[in-house]
Amino acid sequence: MNREAGGPDAAFGLLEEILDRSPAAETEAVLISRRAGVTRFADSRIHQNVAEEDAELLLRVVVDGRVAGLRTNRLGGADLDAAVRRAVEIARQTPPDPDFPGLPEPAGGAITADRVAAATAEATPQRRAEEVRRLVDACAGFPAAGVVETGIWAVAVANSRGVRAYGRRSRAALVAVVQAEDGSGYIQAVDADLDRLDAAALGRRAAEKAQAARRPTDLEPGTYPAVLEAPAVALLLTYLAMTTFNGRAVLEGRSALATRLGQQVADPRVQIWDDGNDPRTIGLPFDFEGVPKRRLDLIRNGVAVAAAYDSRTAHKAGVANTGHALPQPNAFGPVPANLLMAPGEGTLESLIAQVDRGVLITRFHYVRVVHAARTVITGMTRDGTFLIEGGRISRSLRNLRFNVSMLDVLAGIGAIGAEARLVGEDMAAVAPPLLAREFTFTGRTLF
Amino acid sequence: MDHRLGESAGEAVWRALGERALDAAVGMGAEYADVRVVRTETLSLSVKNGRPEAVVADDDQGLGVRVLAGGAWGFAATSRPEPEAVVRTARQAVEIAQASRIVGGPPVRLTPAEAGAARWRNPVERDPWTVPLEEMLALLVAATESMMRVPAVRVAEGSMDFWRTTKSFRSSEGAAIEQVITESGGGIGAVAVRDGEVQRRSYPASFRGNFGTGGYELVDRMDLAGHALPIAEEAAALLDAPLCPDAETTLILDGDQTALQIHESIGHAIEFDRILGMEAAYAGTSFITPAAIGALRYGSEVMFIDADATLPGALGTFGFDDEGVPAQRVPIVEAGILRNVLTNRETAGVLGQRSNGTARASGWNRIPLIRMTNVGLLPGRGTLDEIIAETADGIFMSANKSWSIDDKRLNFQFGCEVAWEIKRGRRTRMLKQPVYSGITPQFWAELDWVAGPGEFASRGTPNCGKGQPSQMMHTGHPAGPTRFRRVRVGSR
Numbered sequence: 001m002n003r004e005a006g007g008p009d010a011a012f013g014l015l016e017e018i019l020d021r022s023p024a025a026e027t028e029a030v031l032i033s034r035r036a037g038v039t040r041f042a043d044s045r046i047h048q049n050v051a052e053e054d055a056e057l058l059l060r061v062v063v064d065g066r067v068a069g070l071r072t073n074r075l076g077g078a079d080l081d082a083a084v085r086r087a088v089e090i091a092r093q094t095p096p097d098p099d100f101p102g103l104p105e106p107a108g109g110a111i112t113a114d115r116v117a118a119a120t121a122e123a124t125p126q127r128r129a130e131e132v133r134r135l136v137d138a139c140a141g142f143p144a145a146g147v148v149e150t151g152i153w154a155v156a157v158a159n160s161r162g163v164r165a166y167g168r169r170s171r172a173a174l175v176a177v178v179q180a181e182d183g184s185g186y187i188q189a190v191d192a193d194l195d196r197l198d199a200a201a202l203g204r205r206a207a208e209k210a211q212a213a214r215r216p217t218d219l220e221p222g223t224y225p226a227v228l229e230a231p232a233v234a235l236l237l238t239y240l241a242m243t244t245f246n247g248r249a250v251l252e253g254r255s256a257l258a259t260r261l262g263q264q265v266a267d268p269r270v271q272i273w274d275d276g277n278d279p280r281t282i283g284l285p286f287d288f289e290g291v292p293k294r295r296l297d298l299i300r301n302g303v304a305v306a307a308a309y310d311s312r313t314a315h316k317a318g319v320a321n322t323g324h325a326l327p328q329p330n331a332f333g334p335v336p337a338n339l340l341m342a343p344g345e346g347t348l349e350s351l352i353a354q355v356d357r358g359v360l361i362t363r364f365h366y367v368r369v370v371h372a373a374r375t376v377i378t379g380m381t382r383d384g385t386f387l388i389e390g391g392r393i394s395r396s397l398r399n400l401r402f403n404v405s406m407l408d409v410l411a412g413i414g415a416i417g418a419e420a421r422l423v424g425e426d427m428a429a430v431a432p433p434l435l436a437r438e439f440t441f442t443g444r445t446l447f
Numbered sequence: 448m449d450h451r452l453g454e455s456a457g458e459a460v461w462r463a464l465g466e467r468a469l470d471a472a473v474g475m476g477a478e479y480a481d482v483r484v485v486r487t488e489t490l491s492l493s494v495k496n497g498r499p500e501a502v503v504a505d506d507d508q509g510l511g512v513r514v515l516a517g518g519a520w521g522f523a524a525t526s527r528p529e530p531e532a533v534v535r536t537a538r539q540a541v542e543i544a545q546a547s548r549i550v551g552g553p554p555v556r557l558t559p560a561e562a563g564a565a566r567w568r569n570p571v572e573r574d575p576w577t578v579p580l581e582e583m584l585a586l587l588v589a590a591t592e593s594m595m596r597v598p599a600v601r602v603a604e605g606s607m608d609f610w611r612t613t614k615s616f617r618s619s620e621g622a623a624i625e626q627v628i629t630e631s632g633g634g635i636g637a638v639a640v641r642d643g644e645v646q647r648r649s650y651p652a653s654f655r656g657n658f659g660t661g662g663y664e665l666v667d668r669m670d671l672a673g674h675a676l677p678i679a680e681e682a683a684a685l686l687d688a689p690l691c692p693d694a695e696t697t698l699i700l701d702g703d704q705t706a707l708q709i710h711e712s713i714g715h716a717i718e719f720d721r722i723l724g725m726e727a728a729y730a731g732t733s734f735i736t737p738a739a740i741g742a743l744r745y746g747s748e749v750m751f752i753d754a755d756a757t758l759p760g761a762l763g764t765f766g767f768d769d770e771g772v773p774a775q776r777v778p779i780v781e782a783g784i785l786r787n788v789l790t791n792r793e794t795a796g797v798l799g800q801r802s803n804g805t806a807r808a809s810g811w812n813r814i815p816l817i818r819m820t821n822v823g824l825l826p827g828r829g830t831l832d833e834i835i836a837e838t839a840d841g842i843f844m845s846a847n848k849s850w851s852i853d854d855k856r857l858n859f860q861f862g863c864e865v866a867w868e869i870k871r872g873r874r875t876r877m878l879k880q881p882v883y884s885g886i887t888p889q890f891w892a893e894l895d896w897v898a899g900p901g902e903f904a905s906r907g908t909p910n911c912g913k914g915q916p917s918q919m920m921h922t923g924h925p926a927g928p929t930r931f932r933r934v935r936v937g938s939r
Contacts, residue, residue, distance in 0.1 A: 036916070037543075038915055038916050039546075039547075040728075040915055041550060042724050042725045042726075042727055042728070043552065043724055044550070044552075045550055045551055045552030046519065046546075046547040046548075046549070046550045046551065047520065047547075047552075047725055048520060048522075048725075048814060048914075048915075049519075049520055049521055049522065049543045049544070049546065049547045050522040050523070050524070050543070050813075050814055050916070051522070051523045051524070051539055051540075051543060052511075052523070052524040052525070052812040052916075053524070053525050053526070053527070054509065054524075054525075054526045054812060055526065056507070066499075067499070067502070068502045068503070068504075069501065069502065069503035069504070070503065070504045070505070070506075071503065071504070071505040071506070071507070072505065072506040072507070073506075073507050073508065073509065073526045074457070074506055074508055076457075076528070083506075086504065087504070090502060090504055090580060091502075093579070093580035093581050093584070094499050094502045094580065094584060095498070095499055095584060095588060097498055097499050097500075098498065099498060124542075124546070125521075125539075125542055125543040125545075125546035125547075126546045126549065128546070129546040129547065129549035129550055130549065132549075132550045133549060133550045136550060143724075145724060145725075145727035145728040146728040147728060147729070147915050149915075175728055175729075176728065177727055177728040179727070252601060252602045252638065252640070253601050253602075253638075253640035253643075253645060254602075254638065254640070254645055258643070259642075259643040328501075329500065329501035329502065329503055330501055331493035331495070331500045331501040331606075365731065365853060365854050366851045366852055366853070366854070367851065368849045368850055368851045369849060370848075370849045370862050370882070370939040371645075371880065371939060372645065373643055373644070373645040376939055378849065378851045378860050378939070379851055380851065380852075380853040380854065380858065382731075382853070382854055399853055399854075399858070401851075401853075401858055401860060401884070403860075403939055425729075426917070442860075442884070443858055443860070443884055444858070445853045445855070445857050445858035445886070446734070446855075446857055446858075446886065447855055447857070
């Protein structure tokens with residue numbers, strides 16, 4: 001038996017065999033396979049260098065309205081039989097779930113979305129190391145730390161109602177923090193195609209920022225205008241995705257949208273949507289229930305217009321399933337994981353030029369939700385925080401702690417930059433830089 | 448019924464494959480190699496408002512080969528239980544090590560470690576995989592239904608999580624170590640909602656509860672059903688509570704929040720790989736420098752911190768780390784002075800020491816990194832009630848809600864679910880949305896009271912993130928209530 005989702009036929013063949021073996025009233029089988037390499041460097045040398053291959057099966061079975069899930073990467077023939085039997089046994093011991101609406105019905109024919117960049121898929125450890133060398137050599141002798149990642153993954157979904165979906169993607173990412181004495185600078189780039197990442201140019205930019213960040217000085221905490229570069233904006237978007245646009249949080253009253261759906265929550269220029277079909281997101285055109293994704297507007301002209309749902313939360317809320325299920329069963333709820341924010345006009349420099357006295361933020365660190373219903377988060381600035389005076393960067397700043405409402409930041413936008421790009425390390429979004437008219441810093445640190 | 452996935456008929460096969468991979472790696476030129484075969488079985492139960500929301504079992508197994516070749520590291524991992532796959536994986540690990548030398552530095556030198564054969568498993572009174580699922584789910588259903596009796600409670604959650612990790616470690620130095628680690632825990636939470644206001648209370652700790660090494664007896668002892676109604680009533684009462692006022696005041700933390708304070712502002716800061724810059728681009732570094740070890744005043748004279756991987760029942764307990772080094776108890780802070788940091792075989796030599804046994808990997812497909820074991824305070828004296836009684840004016844905070852700290856582990860802000868005002872030695876009105884902030888060594892310098900052993904417990908953190916690719920690790924934190932002077936508090 002071919003255990004890898006090397007192509008849709010092989011994957012569907014395995015999954016259909018499992019569906020055939022299952023005695024459950026309804027069965028969903030998801031095969032996730034991946035091959036990845038991660039080369040880490042610190043102090044300008046490679047210190048951790050790893051590769052892995054894995055394939056896992058996720059089963060969801062329904063017996064008399066009772067639902068159970070099972071995940072395993074033990075995919076031998078006898079293992080699969082045991083897994084199906086065990087999933088059914090667990091379901092039989094679980095109380096019925098009246099909120100479970102049944103597995104999704106197919107929305108049409110099978111979905112197949114195979115888009116893999118050869119340079120990423122075929123990247124060897126030597127290639128990743130050469131990218132590290134290009135980056136390190138461009139850092140003007142300053143020590144660099146970071147990562148070069150390459151990988152491909154495939155997801156295949158089949159259920160007993162006839163859903164069939166298969167998608168395969170590649171992802172390459174490059175991150176570096178360059179240390180120039182007491183200043184540090186950061187770059188991050190992610191793309192489906194490793195050939196589109198220019199390690200030398202990225203290294204030069206990080207080194208330039210690190211040098212500009214030397215000799216940081218204190219800024220009195222308070223509320224200032226702030227220019228957020230794309231990595232900072234992307235992080236705000238991903239926190240909104242998890243806490244605010246999550247349909248489960250809306251249902252339970254924990255999201256701001258529980259009380260503000262249909263209201264003006266952001267500046268009229270703000271457009272935020274989710275689209276797994278947009279090639280810029282490296283997303284898949286279906287979710288982990290095999291439900292097709294379409295563009296889902298979340299904030300349109302500054303108005304909160306929708307949240308994301310999976311089959312269970314959509315049923316409970318009495319709304320349409322938007323196709324944003326995480327692997328099921330799942331207690332976290334649906335997440336729009338392929339967010340985009342529409343760009344505005346002007347360069348990063350033009351945003352800075354609009355600020356008389358404010359702060360330029362390269363990236364955030366250790367962001368956490370403080371009050372979900374009010375979209376309040378806290379975190380630190382990191383790797384390039386600067387004072388803007390008279391429309392120009394005047395000096396480097398020691399890192400600052402902020403406490404802000406994400407929706408208040410979007411409501412108080414002064415300008416949105418023109419260049420939106422995919423950025424983000426754990427979860428990515430297509431984000432432009434933006435100028436927030438008010439950004440509240442509540443403390444500072446010693447570096 | 449035993450609802451473990453499949454029988455472990457393949458264990459002997461996997462061990463043989465591990466030997467084969469080890470031989471292959473050495474045969475291809477590795478000067479050092481180790482192979483870990485790891486199987487992790489989990490069971491995760493989530494119940495909401497009396498209904499099962501996610502009942503999920505997991506069974507994950509594979510093999511990782513780590514080599515030093517030419518003084519550089521390489522690692523490759525596979526879940527395919529086939530001779531060709533593991534030999535290919537061993538070859539890949541060696542090739543990766545060779546690629547590492549393209550941007551190499553000084554060769555990696557491992558400090559010596561005893562290499563022998565050993566077996567270890569933690570004590571388990573009630574194997575969670577033999578407890579009837581109906582019994583576990585009935586408890587969670589009853590607890591959540593009890594919380595729902597409070598009208599303002601919109602969401603009542605209960606959960607349990609169990610892990611069994613079976614590890615086999617072989618090294619080219621001759622180590623052959625087998626371990627089975629069983630971990631258990633659970634918790635409940637009530638979310639009260641009114642007019643867009645949301646307040647939560649949890650028991651015995653937030654974020655899915657508390658965890659330790661052991662079996663279902665850990666859940667039995669929690670009495671989740673007995674605590675359901677009181678925490679639901681507290682969540683509802685918080686809706687009408689005033690905000691925690693902005694002030695610089697005396698702060699008393701419960702054991703749960705003290706544990707998190709230790710985790711974030713001590714545990715991560717003393718990881719020697721962070722101190723040496725190995726995590727600089729991702730999780731960050733540390734305010735501690737190698738020269739500070741043995742000299743830095745971390746806190747007040749009542750501050751004693753150990754990292755103790757031998758502590759029975761705690762979540763960071765094991766027999767051997769993932770480099771085969773035996774579990775140890777290491778004094779970290781004595782009377783406020785930093786004495787030691789957490790090391791592995793690669794880094795300990797910088798300090799002229801041997802590894803103190805903290806290298807752990809989250810699974811077969813990850814390399815061991817320096818991770819906290821059970822990093823916690825040593826008990827002091829008295830009870831929480833006595834601390835409150837001897838506090839003229841202050842704030843008592845309980846149950847973590849949010850946590851954030853900068854990338855050198857200095858500036859932090861933590862939020863708790865609930866606080867109470869302390870006036871003239873008495874706990875008075877309840878306060879909501881409390882936060883406090885500080886700078887690590889300045890904060891710990893203000894520690895003036897650590898409660899006695901009767902108030903101590905180990906808090907398990909099953910979601911400690913580090914590394915790229917990401918690794919979630921289980922750590923433990925012995926702690927009890929603590930008191931700090933001159934802390935900035937407020938509300939968010």
